[in-house]
Amino acid sequence: MNNNYFSLFSICFLMLGCNSHQKPAESYFPENFDDVSQIKYAQYIIQGKILYNANCSNCHQHSGQGFRNLYPALIMSTTLTNDIGSAACLIKYGTKKSKKASNLNILMPAQTELSNLEIAEILTYIGNSWGNQKGFISVNNVAKYLVDCTPH
């Protein structure tokens, strides 16, 4: 009987050890959060990393370094630091295909299928990785940011 419990315990322990969703080393974790906030923040960061790698890293790269001058780097980003609201709009609606500026811009594609929660997770991840320290960005924040966007 005891042996069985021991085996079960071992399996659980091993499974925990195999958990690949570890805190990303490139991300910043504030220390002044209480326990609940800390868990929530970590969830956003971990989920945000998965979403970022699936939807954004093709251009901006896994390391956030971008590529040449075609795709901007997100490392120490002034846009993320000073204007996270416009970053939310960019993720959701992409860059505008303006007729005036001819077609000299490399457009960022719209990803309207991303939910507010997913955008919040991505923003929390990129806003707090690679030297950025924007802190927690909640779903409610994103909902507010998106009101001010001009969809096109």
Add this chain to the structure above:
Amino acid sequence: MKGYILIGCLFFFIGACKEIKPNFELPILGRTKIINIEVNGVLTKDTISHRIADFTFVNQDGAIVTNSSFKNKIYVADFFFINCPSICPEMSKQMYRIYEKFLENEHVSLLSHTIDPEYDTVAALANYARLLGVNSEKWQFVTGDKEQIYNIGETSYMVVANEDKNAPGGFIHSGAFLLIDKERQVRGVYDGTVTSQVDLLIKDINKLLMSYEQ
């Protein structure tokens, strides 16, 4: 009797382990054509290999690009468009590796065809090349008649390139890199989105260059 079989098997296995000859030649891809020709008044047959058809495009500087722009050069060709959200960023990144590798070698050129010529004008391609930081001597981005681009893609380079409203970005195209020799023949097809495939392409470019030195 059993002993002979064993020895036979042994030789067979040793044979299987033999290294592939490192200097094997690159294949000439595509279907060869058999044509009738007249030699000294006698009607006879000859085979001609698949070659890249004649083309006329315009590059990022607004200059005309034809087959003769690649005279005495081997080149790597691909098909892309600027606002392609899926595979092109990776293709550009991989092609840039080739660019850096052969920047000093005047015998190697790169040729990227846009499959969205309506949006990717000469000015747009020039801007793309500027942001990428590449010179037009080495890496030409070309636009032109849409049908001619799709046609040369499918019949000469043997890759998929077309419009498709259901595909991300509105176009369907292959991520292939094609290695073309000085005789306009296709010598290799590589997946331009896979690092190991592009490593192989870089090796094959060197191999092809060597074959002209002999």
